[in-house]
Amino acid sequence: MSEIAISVKQISKCYRCYNRPIDRLKEILLPGKSRAQEFWALKDISLEVTKGETVGIIGQNGSGKSTLLQVIAGTLTPTTGEVYVSGRVSALLELGSGFNPEFTGRQNVFFNGQILGLSRTEIEAKFDEIVSFAEIGEFMEQPVKTYSSGMFVRLAFAVAINVNPEILIVDEALAVGDGVFVHRCMAKIREFQDRGGTILYVSHDVGAVSRLCTKALWMNQGIVVDSGKPAEVCKHYQAWVHEEVNKRTASHLHNRPDVPHSIAIDNQNQENYNQRNQSFY
């Protein structure tokens, strides 16, 4: 039986908004009536990821993807439910996460490695691999605050993947890398998959998700709307996006009918539209 790498049972995450900061403190230390407005970012999510799987998560902004990843990585505490993770987790949660801007690239690599649980000798052994993958050259000895966003993500990804984690979590961070880097990342990710590692991949790049992942999840407003084979889930998602855009364009066009558009609108206005804008066809 294949082992379970990540198991998430009935996770919910509620963000409470308070009028004054002291209300939050009172609520934590003195149990009683809640004085907050609640926003549920995750609603009763259950998920099981076996070892070696690559799970892609797609969805709108604000659907809870990053929150779910943070809960799994352990930086966020869920309001209900339990998370079980087996193995070392390497997480790229946001650009430059874990980097202290004042210290050099080299010092940050060592620091991140230690946070991930490696000893100094282990990091030194891997240091050359990390440097050669990151390809930032002399800037390794410069403070990280001087880096461009591309260099950030190159170094972060180099550290994350070269420490041999069992689970890799990537949260939309690769969007910043250039074409060459993304290509190298994908090659490295495939290597990681071949070694049997587990990956949680969040992206807006539907193509990458369908190419890379063995399973996909579509999240919307805190719940998992669809899950299954990447190709199908991506198709459903894209169809939904298409419809949403149509809906918004349609209502938009009701107010400004003289604006030309190439997206289909509802049949009622189709005739008027064609007549008025024949010159554009």
Added chain:
Amino acid sequence: MLTPLIGLILGIAVLLEATLAYRGGYLFLLPPIASRKRSHVLLASGKVSIAIALMLGMLGYFNLINAPLLRQIRIALIVVGLLPIAAGLLQGSIHRRSVKEVIHLVRSPIKNLRRSLLLKPQIRTKLYLLRTLVQRDLEARYKGSVLGNLWPLLNQLSQLLIYTYVFSIVLRVKLNLRGLPENNSLTFGLWLFAGLLPWLAFTNGLLQSSNSVVGNTNLVKKVVFPLSLLPLVPVLSAFVESTFGLMALIFLVAVTTKTIHITLWLLPLLWLTQILFTSGLAYIAAGLTVFLRDIPQTLAVILNIWLYLAPIVYPETLIPSQIRNWVFWLNPMATIAETYRGLVLVGEVKHWGEWAIASIISAIVFTGGFWVYKKLRPAFADVL
């Protein structure tokens, strides 16, 4: 007096170990005593009983109980404590494997000496990370400055000079200390310095650690990081900086009196009390600052007042005798400062009892502070 104090500290240590073992985690890999199973009541109660027996020695020092009676009570407690432990062990509550491990440990001492430093690997990684963090903190503070590591020493020396001038020369506070030249400004300076050192370590550590969590947002939100280490880092770096001053002080005392007091060996015990107290308050301050950003400023004001509530810049004879004991009992920093002076300058400890009470208060403050921090920790990522 040494024996009751060591008994007290050992008692607290056994109590902590019993609590940890009872709750399922254990700090020291002593298999026969720490059962791997959670909630083994017999072992825990036995250990608690022995811990109480150890701590009762303090009562004898204070002459609160008749000495022979106390001895009988303590022996009874130890026997009563050993019974449940024996019963627990005999019940097979330890895995047979752990007995083999003990034999293995005993047989190969050299190879296992590292491991038999008896700390769980996770704890060892955390300690290593803590050490790295403190080193980085110390580096970062004086990075780019010319004088670098000398700054904390210069800072302390300048404060020392100012206070010496104000109190000794301007206000003419008189001081008599055994072994040192009488009524000398230098004596006053050394006496003041010895008292100021722990105070400055305390103040700096506390103020900086109140900002430690809010200043490290990315470590809270973006990375899986053992957050319980964050408030400890400034406390320990301030402490390390004060040891520079301490070395200078010991050197100066050795030069003036041409003796090095044997009581210097007791310094680590004092450091333990000081660090526990400071860390406990640091945990509370760091945790609360996330929610109430006023706390660092409030702390600065409180600490300014607190300085004058302890006989640090004035001798204890200035405090009216009715409240003198209470000052020492309620203000652990007063005790710590006075004990520093006694240990380093004179070579005696005048306030054993107060030191014991200070250690108890420090242990309580530490546990309380850590508990508050743990309760507040899940909410950090929501607020920052």
